[in-house]
Amino acid sequence: MSERKLIAIEDPADPRIAEFSQIRERDLTGRAGGFIAEGTVVLRMLAAAHGAGLGIRAEKLLLLRNRVEGVADLLAAFPEDVPVYVAETPVLDAIAGFHLHRGVLALGRRDGGGSVDALVGALPQEALVLVGCGISNHDNIGALFRNAAGFGADAVLLDETCCDPLYRKALRVSVGSVLTMPYAREGSSEALLGRLAAAGFAIWALSPGGEVEIGEIAPEGRMALVMGTEGEGLPQAILTRFHTARIAQMPGLDSLNVGTASGIALYAMAKAMGRLPG
Amino acid sequence: MSERKLIAIEDPADPRIAEFSQIRERDLTGRAGGFIAEGTVVLRMLAAAHGAGLGIRAEKLLLLRNRVEGVADLLAAFPEDVPVYVAETPVLDAIAGFHLHRGVLALGRRDGGGSVDALVGALPQEALVLVGCGISNHDNIGALFRNAAGFGADAVLLDETCCDPLYRKALRVSVGSVLTMPYAREGSSEALLGRLAAAGFAIWALSPGGEVEIGEIAPEGRMALVMGTEGEGLPQAILTRFHTARIAQMPGLDSLNVGTASGIALYAMAKAMGRLPG
Numbered sequence: 001m002s003e004r005k006l007i008a009i010e011d012p013a014d015p016r017i018a019e020f021s022q023i024r025e026r027d028l029t030g031r032a033g034g035f036i037a038e039g040t041v042v043l044r045m046l047a048a049a050h051g052a053g054l055g056i057r058a059e060k061l062l063l064l065r066n067r068v069e070g071v072a073d074l075l076a077a078f079p080e081d082v083p084v085y086v087a088e089t090p091v092l093d094a095i096a097g098f099h100l101h102r103g104v105l106a107l108g109r110r111d112g113g114g115s116v117d118a119l120v121g122a123l124p125q126e127a128l129v130l131v132g133c134g135i136s137n138h139d140n141i142g143a144l145f146r147n148a149a150g151f152g153a154d155a156v157l158l159d160e161t162c163c164d165p166l167y168r169k170a171l172r173v174s175v176g177s178v179l180t181m182p183y184a185r186e187g188s189s190e191a192l193l194g195r196l197a198a199a200g201f202a203i204w205a206l207s208p209g210g211e212v213e214i215g216e217i218a219p220e221g222r223m224a225l226v227m228g229t230e231g232e233g234l235p236q237a238i239l240t241r242f243h244t245a246r247i248a249q250m251p252g253l254d255s256l257n258v259g260t261a262s263g264i265a266l267y268a269m270a271k272a273m274g275r276l277p278g
Numbered sequence: 279m280s281e282r283k284l285i286a287i288e289d290p291a292d293p294r295i296a297e298f299s300q301i302r303e304r305d306l307t308g309r310a311g312g313f314i315a316e317g318t319v320v321l322r323m324l325a326a327a328h329g330a331g332l333g334i335r336a337e338k339l340l341l342l343r344n345r346v347e348g349v350a351d352l353l354a355a356f357p358e359d360v361p362v363y364v365a366e367t368p369v370l371d372a373i374a375g376f377h378l379h380r381g382v383l384a385l386g387r388r389d390g391g392g393s394v395d396a397l398v399g400a401l402p403q404e405a406l407v408l409v410g411c412g413i414s415n416h417d418n419i420g421a422l423f424r425n426a427a428g429f430g431a432d433a434v435l436l437d438e439t440c441c442d443p444l445y446r447k448a449l450r451v452s453v454g455s456v457l458t459m460p461y462a463r464e465g466s467s468e469a470l471l472g473r474l475a476a477a478g479f480a481i482w483a484l485s486p487g488g489e490v491e492i493g494e495i496a497p498e499g500r501m502a503l504v505m506g507t508e509g510e511g512l513p514q515a516i517l518t519r520f521h522t523a524r525i526a527q528m529p530g531l532d533s534l535n536v537g538t539a540s541g542i543a544l545y546a547m548a549k550a551m552g553r554l555p556g
Contacts, residue, residue, distance in 0.1 A: 139417075147538060152528040177531075213556055215549065247545065248554040250430040253455075260425060260541035263534065267525065267542050271493065276526040278491055 004075045006068065009087040012094035017085050019107045020062050022097040023168065034059065035166035037106040037176070040074055045176025046108050047077035055111040056179050058082050064092050064103025071104060108179070110166060116184045116192055119155055120199050123222070127154045128270060129196070130262060131203075131226040133189040133234055134161045141165050142173025143259025144227065149177035151266035152275050157224075158185040159192050189226075189238060196224050203242040205234050206265055208255045210246030214265050217245060219273045225265045230258050282353045284346065287365040290372035295363050297385045298340050300375040301446065312337065313444035315384040315454070318352055323454025324386050325355035333389040334457050336360050342370050342381025349382060386457070388444060394462045394470055397433055398477050401500070405432045406548060407474070408540060409481075409504040411467040411512055413440045420451025421537025422505065427455035429544035430553050435502075436463040437470050467504075467516060474502050481520040483512050484543055486533045488524030492543050495523060497551040503543045508536050 009017055019026075019034055026036075037046045037058075049056040061084045063071070068086055075084060093099050123129070130148045135141050141163055148156050156165075162185055163170065165178040186192070193203055204210075204217060205226040226242070228234030233255075247256065247264050255261070270276050287295055297312055315324045315336075327334040339362045341349070346364055353362060371377050401407070408426045413419050419441055426434050434443075440463055441448065443456040464470070471481055482488075482495060483504040504520070506512030511533075525534060525542050533539070548554050 143535065143538065146535060149531055150527045150534050175531075248549060248556060249428045249545075251555060253427055253453075256428050256541065257421065257424060257537070259535070260421065260538050263538035264542050264545050267527075271526060277529060278526060 006084050006086045009085045012091055017062050021095050035108050036168045037108050039102045042176040043106050045179045046106055049179040057109055059107045062105045067103045114184050116186045119184045120195055123154055127222045129155045129224045131224055132158045132162050134229045136163050138167050138170040139173050140258045142170040144262050145174035145177040145181055147263040147266050149181050151270040156183040157192055159189040204245045205238050205242050207244050210244035212245050213248050214245045214268045227258055227262050284362050284364045287363045290369055295340055299373050313386050314446045315386050317380045320454040321384050323457045324384055327457040335387050337385045340383045345381045392462050394464045397462045398473055401432055405500045407433045407502045409502055410436045410440045412507045416445050416448040417451050418536045419443050420448040422540050423452035423455040423459055425541040425544050427459050429548040434459055434461040435470055437467040482523045483516050483520050485522050488522035490523050491526050492523045492546045505536055505540050
């Protein structure tokens with residue numbers, strides 16, 4: 001393995017690493033297409049996704065100097081033309097605007113991102129998709145992707161009111177699954193579910209008052225599980241128009257966390273569809 | 279309903295609300311038995327737990343002035359001898375040390391807390407308990423309690439290396455379930471599981487390489503599900519000594535989040551034991 005070329009950054013205002021500056025503020029205002037990956041787990045997924053035809057590419061890395069030795073194999077997973085910048089702790093903290101415990105960052109980009117239409121059109125005849133409506137919490141979006149990957153869903157579809165899954169925290173909570181799971185975020189939930197219904201998907205909206213217990217659903221070839229927000233749940237129009245499913249639980253309590261609920265629903269459905277190894 | 283007496287706080291250094299000062303720093307250093315509950319959901323659980331024989335009591339409330347009207351029914355749920363302090367935003371922020379969006383806080387106390395021995399001794403002949411070993415993440419501890427409550431577990435047992443479930447964030451993530459779910463946190467995982475085994479519990483340790491898929495376990499009268507940390511999982515000594523269970527999932531990925539895994543395991547087991555409403 002050849003020695004990786006490292007570019008030392010000594011000025012926090014160096015324009016070559018400008019995309020990493022004031023990370024938290026930029027999380028909120030957006031990055032015009034770029035996203036920040038942090039930590040070795042997510043960077044490993046980024047390296048795997050880069051050039052794999054998923055529209056994801058790594059643009060540059062920024063590491064704490066004292067992390068370089070420990071992540072040599074990770075660096076080797078990125079092509080030589082992806083620059084690797086290194087900085088000492090005070091410089092890196094000044095760039096980021098707070099103390100970065102992990103000290104392993106990358107700037108990535110997702111091209112296009114694909115429309116719901118194109119994504120649904122490319123799904124196989126036997127398919128399981130997870131749909132999120134109005135999920136604005138980054139942890140919950142990340143959990144949806146982690147669970148979708150864990151139980152082998154073919155895609156995640158998000159309506160336009162969901163937050164961006166490439167947001168730094170969502171990406172981290174997903175353990176990088178956002179980078180490898182096909183997904184689209186576009187349009188209203190009605191339009192999105194209408195498109196799935198037209199493509200022959202059986203649509204099951206999760207709700208504490210759902211008509212069928214999740215373990216009792218007879219699977220069809222193409223299944224869509226729909227998750228709403230924790231507080232208000234899914235809009236009544238969706239619950240009226242499509243099948244509804246509940247997860248059996250004790251009465252009288254706050255419903256489950258949406259991440260956990262998606263895990264249980266995906267587990268039950270993927271198992272019923274015979275998609276999981278025993 | 280009589281008008282609730284409110285005590286105005288104008289000095290952030292007022293000793294009557296000293297327990298609320300610099301909340302985050304005190305989260306880390308401890309509060310000598312007291313805990314901070316925040317938000318209306320958790321305060322409702324605190325009001326319900328207060329005086330219900332669970333060893334939980336509310337000591338004082340601290341509210342943002344402009345939240346008082348909206349939470350009048352919540353205030354009425356606390357006995358008259360629990361003082362209610364109110365402050366304007368600048369004063370409350372100065373007390374807490376950061377901006378509190380929710381503006382609804384309480385100081386609570388848990389007496390004794392009960393030993394593992396006393397708790398196990400009091401469990402019914404048909405019982406389901408959740409055991410946490412080495413769970414140091416506050417979100418994950420909160421998720422264990424939320425799921426234990428959601429699926430009707432009889433108790434949560436934590437080894438001494440788990441973090442305190444009364445920590446502010448854990449309590450919030452649990453949606454207050456920590457206040458109503460019987461639990462003990464004490465001793466080593468070996469001692470804890472030994473005590474359960476002696477009490478006739480079938481002990482199933484969750485592990486990605488577990489011998490039996492969680493849905494295939496034949497339930498017995500007393501069942502214990504054991505969760506380890508996400509990174510390292512449970513110690514080999516536990517996996518060797520007790521039954522092991524896996525959750526069917528796609529191979530080659532990071533395992534599930536421990537909160538989600540506990541939800542799936544509890545759901546599957548509570549259902550198999552016939553403990554959930556259809």
